[in-house]
Amino acid sequence: MTYRVNSPNVISETVGGETIIVNLASGHYFSLQGSAVEVWQGIERGEAAETIVLELEQRYEAGDGEIDAAVRKLLEDFVAAELLVVEGNGAGDAAAAAPPRESGERVPFVAPSFSTFTDMQDIILLDPVHEVDTRGWPHASADA
């Protein structure tokens, strides 16, 4: 499954190991920590979900299917929050794109999580922005 960031309504930045995402359409914003950041960055790189799962399985110790289930749940949540849009159902070339298994020791997997903040949504409800094409801007009529 492939996804893309729902831009331009969704913007994000990663700083200090956390990702802040702002949904400009809803006024909601989000804070991602831990493996959620890695999932988001994988999507930003255009990777399929399957590739992201393989990458995480290289780095983390987890039970069978645990990482796959956690990533799919996270991506579903991101789609529900309109942060991501489903782009395609194919797995792409996930296996080919997966990096070789790292020889270093893997650390225990912690399920990705994120926090949602809705305290700014009133701005969007009270002052919604309608962005129009320049052709949509009115002019004075000739006899004005």
Place this chain on the structure above:
Amino acid sequence: MPLPTPETANGALDTSVEELASSFSRAARAAGVVERSIRIGDSPVRLRFAGDTLAEELGYAFGHLADESGDEPALTIHAWDSEDSGTPPPPLPSLAPGSPRGSIVYTADEGRHFASRPALGQLSAYDRATARAWFWCRSAQELPFWEPAAPFRQILHWWLPDRGALLLHGAAVGREDGGVLLVGAGGSGKSTSALSCLASDLLYAGDDYVAVELEPSPRVLSLFCSGKLAPDHSRLLSHLPSPSFAGDGALEEKSVFYVAERFPERMCRGFPLRAIVAPRVQGTEPRISERGPAQVLAALAPSTLLQLVPARQEALSAMAGLLTSIPAFGLDVGGPTERIPPALERLLDDLPS
């Protein structure tokens, strides 16, 4: 929400720019021109008002930035209203029936921005190539209380990036050699903290919006000499004078103070930015603690980006960049307000110069 198709449109913002220039000229002929020269950071800015009423309403917040250098302006803002000048409004976009009164219609092409709140009778525009901007309102007397307190925010949001700076939602207090940016959504304690510093030796650069110049090193640039507080919060700060505008808390209005009136020696044009601090109303004693840059970005970015158009990735990236170069802190401000300034002064003392 889909917008109705305008009755007349040819897609050319150059026509729109000339229509605004003509509208202002008509208003200026009718009401007379009042000019004010100010300086934001190193940039001279000329404010040209059609008529005294709007000049008094919207010029007052820039009083501390007066500039007598006579330098060629880097930006000229033309402001007029239809009521005082007796001129017809410029063409405004339509809104779909039932749209909220604050609805904003925005369009842009390369270097030109237009934004209107048709229901409130306001329009702002900026033309980068000629460094001209326009602000029109239906009536200077009917402007909501926040406009005279922080005029031309939308125009400054478009223009400041061309000068290597950002308009940020935040307060700023400090000393000549450096200060802090206080960031957070409404109710976080940002304004209370900034205005509490008027009872100390700290300088005041703004309580709601300031500019931050990014290069060569971050620097706060003061924009407005106003301060806004919820009416019940202003009672916490006994050193404040009676507000110039007494807000009605039941209407969610804030009271507006003009700091330059009562504390002219405390107003400043800016200072080097040394820390970004996110207050929150918590605890019984002002307390400063280290805070992760992402937490402070979450306090700064949404409240800035969601109040101005356009909100773009570039602005968020610039804010994140700022937080990688400037230390970030939290500030609990639940205790006595007179203890906030010493806490900030101690922070400034402890920061490496």
